[in-house]
Amino acid sequence: MMRFGERLTLLPAALLVLAMFAVPVAFVFAEAIFTPGFSLAHFDRFFSRPVYLSVYLNTLVVSAVVASICLVIGYPMALFIVSQPPARRPLLLFLVLVPLWMSILVRTYAWMVVLGREGIINGALQWAGLTDGPLTLMFTTGAVFVAMVQILLPIMVITCYSIMTEIDPTLVRAARICGASGLAAFRKVFLPLSMEGAITGWSVIFILSMGFFIVPALVGGRRDVLLGNMIVNQVGQANWGFAGALAIILLVSTIVLLGLVRLVMGRFVYSPREAQA
Amino acid sequence: MKGLTRRSLLAATATLPLFAVAATAQSSELTYAGSGGGLAQVMDILFDKPFEAETGIRIRAIATTDRISAMRAMMQAGNPIWDVAELTPVEYATASIEGWLEPIDWSVADPDNLLPEEAKLEDAGVAATFSTILAQRTDMLPEGQQMASWADFWDVEAFPGPRALQDSVMENLEFALIADGVSPREVYNVLSTEEGVDRAFDKLDEIKPHVAAWWSAGAQPVQMLADGEVAFTTAWNGRITQLRQDGIPVETMWNGGALKPSYVGILKGTQHKTEAEQYIHFMIGDPERSAEFAAMVAYPGMVQGLYDHLDPEVGRELPTHPDNMASQFVVDAVFWARNMDALQERWQEWLLD
Numbered sequence: 224m225m226r227f228g229e230r231l232t233l234l235p236a237a238l239l240v241l242a243m244f245a246v247p248v249a250f251v252f253a254e255a256i257f258t259p260g261f262s263l264a265h266f267d268r269f270f271s272r273p274v275y276l277s278v279y280l281n282t283l284v285v286s287a288v289v290a291s292i293c294l295v296i297g298y299p300m301a302l303f304i305v306s307q308p309p310a311r312r313p314l315l316l317f318l319v320l321v322p323l324w325m326s327i328l329v330r331t332y333a334w335m336v337v338l339g340r341e342g343i344i345n346g347a348l349q350w351a352g353l354t355d356g357p358l359t360l361m362f363t364t365g366a367v368f369v370a371m372v373q374i375l376l377p378i379m380v381i382t383c384y385s386i387m388t389e390i391d392p393t394l395v396r397a398a399r400i401c402g403a404s405g406l407a408a409f410r411k412v413f414l415p416l417s418m419e420g421a422i423t424g425w426s427v428i429f430i431l432s433m434g435f436f437i438v439p440a441l442v443g444g445r446r447d448v449l450l451g452n453m454i455v456n457q458v459g460q461a462n463w464g465f466a467g468a469l470a471i472i473l474l475v476s477t478i479v480l481l482g483l484v485r486l487v488m489g490r491f492v493y494s495p496r497e498a499q500a
Numbered sequence: 501m502k503g504l505t506r507r508s509l510l511a512a513t514a515t516l517p518l519f520a521v522a523a524t525a526q527s528s529e530l531t532y533a534g535s536g537g538g539l540a541q542v543m544d545i546l547f548d549k550p551f552e553a554e555t556g557i558r559i560r561a562i563a564t565t566d567r568i569s570a571m572r573a574m575m576q577a578g579n580p581i582w583d584v585a586e587l588t589p590v591e592y593a594t595a596s597i598e599g600w601l602e603p604i605d606w607s608v609a610d611p612d613n614l615l616p617e618e619a620k621l622e623d624a625g626v627a628a629t630f631s632t633i634l635a636q637r638t639d640m641l642p643e644g645q646q647m648a649s650w651a652d653f654w655d656v657e658a659f660p661g662p663r664a665l666q667d668s669v670m671e672n673l674e675f676a677l678i679a680d681g682v683s684p685r686e687v688y689n690v691l692s693t694e695e696g697v698d699r700a701f702d703k704l705d706e707i708k709p710h711v712a713a714w715w716s717a718g719a720q721p722v723q724m725l726a727d728g729e730v731a732f733t734t735a736w737n738g739r740i741t742q743l744r745q746d747g748i749p750v751e752t753m754w755n756g757g758a759l760k761p762s763y764v765g766i767l768k769g770t771q772h773k774t775e776a777e778q779y780i781h782f783m784i785g786d787p788e789r790s791a792e793f794a795a796m797v798a799y800p801g802m803v804q805g806l807y808d809h810l811d812p813e814v815g816r817e818l819p820t821h822p823d824n825m826a827s828q829f830v831v832d833a834v835f836w837a838r839n840m841d842a843l844q845e846r847w848q849e850w851l852l853d
Contacts (some may be wrong), residue, residue: 242555269529272845272849273849274845278848278852281778308629310715335723335729338725339729340727340729341728341729359712373707439716440667441716444714445708445711445714446851456844458566458569459568460568460841461569461572461594462842463566463569
């Protein structure tokens with residue numbers, strides 16, 4: 224049990240969250256249910272018009288795909304960095320982090336330069352004689368995936384890396400001494416221990432993706448609309464009630480889905496700290 | 501920390517409110533909610549600095565987006581932190597219907613009666629005008645041809661090439677109806693019927709497969725034209741003038757363009773109503789200053805005598821120039837404030853379909 228004095232240290236942060244986040248969010252939620260009088264009309268509108276449900280499903284699919292692509296690319300990257308001598312790791316981590324310091328807007332515009340009709344890729348393909356005319360790369364769902372993965376990938380690398388450094392390397396060595404092949408030692412010892420980082424990274428990226436709207440608006444096509452775009456749209460039209468309802472649906476479904484992920488994956492996850500204890 | 505006694509702390513806090521009172525009493529300051537960027541820089545030179553020199557009232561110009569939500573929040577809190585705001589047509593119509601604007605005393609804001617009646621509304625003035633027009637890359641047009649009407653934009657056989665439109669139901673329905681043969685003056689009569697809306701969406705069905713991009717920010721069509729990403733797109737007129745000056749071969753089509761006033765209004769509950777009216781007079785009621793403004797940003801006001809002070813070369817590029825004015829229609833802010841919600845929903849469905 225924490226002593227009272229220790230809990231007190233949390234007070235400033237708790238007050239900040241309460242005043243700057245919880246209370247305003249509560250107002251938004253109240254707006255969804257009480258404008259004009261108490262009614263669930265805004266939620267009814269969401270569930271009765273196919274356009275909102277299809278945008279909602281699209282948001283879930285895009286977020287899950289982006290998080291999974293980040294996992295497939297980011298986990299091996301983290302593994303590579305951990306396998307390097309400790310003196311070289313800071314430089315590699317620095318290179319991973321550099322893109323995070325650039326604004327999302329700048330990076331998205333950079334992708335427009337790369338993917339455009341007269342962009343770098345199309346220029347190179349035509350110069351090499353591989354294509355006759357420009358390929359349509361911009362304003363496609365593919366462009367949305369590429370840009371979002373590039374923006375979010377560092378988060379996956381960092382999360383996986385930090386858990387991997389906590390894994391006691393002697394555990395893997397012990398497995399090898401007991402006769403496990405390199406692959407088996409990785410699969411049976413290292414992978415389960417690093418799973419926590421992988422799932423945390425996946426979850427964080429999933430959450431962040433659920434709220435994206437600038438990237439799909441700038442590089443996506445007319446069907447690449449996420450719930451975030453809808454909320455921006457409704458706020459712009461001063462429909463706070465409906466925007467609030469959309470925000471509630473986004474928040475609740477994100478929490479429920481993450482709860483499910485934790486519940487199912489909880490069985491397969493061992494914390495490195497547990498292994499040491 | 502020894503030096504800081506409880507008494508000295510008390511003394512310090514006790515004097516604070518005095519300073520605050522003194523500060524508000526002597527400095528007269530107006531907060532102006534504009535769009536920021538280059539426009540704010542021009543306004544600072546042409547309006548804000550000279551206004552302060554003349555009246556001693558300082559203008560605190562802030563860059564804002566999404567002014568509707570901000571105003572709603574201020575009105576709910578009962579405390580406007582802006583005094584004067586620049587408003588788009590739909591923002592103005594919403595604010596006016598909701599009663600968020602002070603009535604303007606035009607004897608203060610237009611003492612010499614130089615503004616035409618349509619620029620002097622009960623609770624707002626027309627600050628500037630801009631048009632959504634069709635912009636075309638002349639080097640991507642068929643030899644010796646140019647689009648001259650919305651029907652041409654729809655004609656993908658005669659004018660092949662990637663197109664872009666704004667991701668906005670407003671104006672696109674109007675353009676579609678004009679392309680379908682409705683006269684610009686009749687557009688809103690047709691649109692106020694169910695069949696008229698169906699007719700507009702049917703016409704948009706024809707062009708949908710040929711539209712590569714649906715832009716949402718005003719900088720996007722400029723960028724796409726400059727990069728050759730699209731050959732033909734709707735855009736805001738001032739940015740196309742700018743793009744041509746930057747050396748990109750683009751031409752503006754005024755025929756069937758959508759003229760939109762931008763309004764300036766005073767927020768309900770402000771402490772500085774008279775000062776705000778003086779500022780509005782300074783901004784929109786002086787032909788010479790308005791001409792200078794129009795020469796710099798291409799968004800002219802409506803004050804009488806403006807074009808007398810303007811280089812005809814520059815004047816020809818402007819939305820309220822008599823030559824350009826004739827073939828355009830004025831966006832009906834009230835129609836859109838009333839119908840935006842339902843039509844936007846249908847637009848979203850149509851886009852995803």
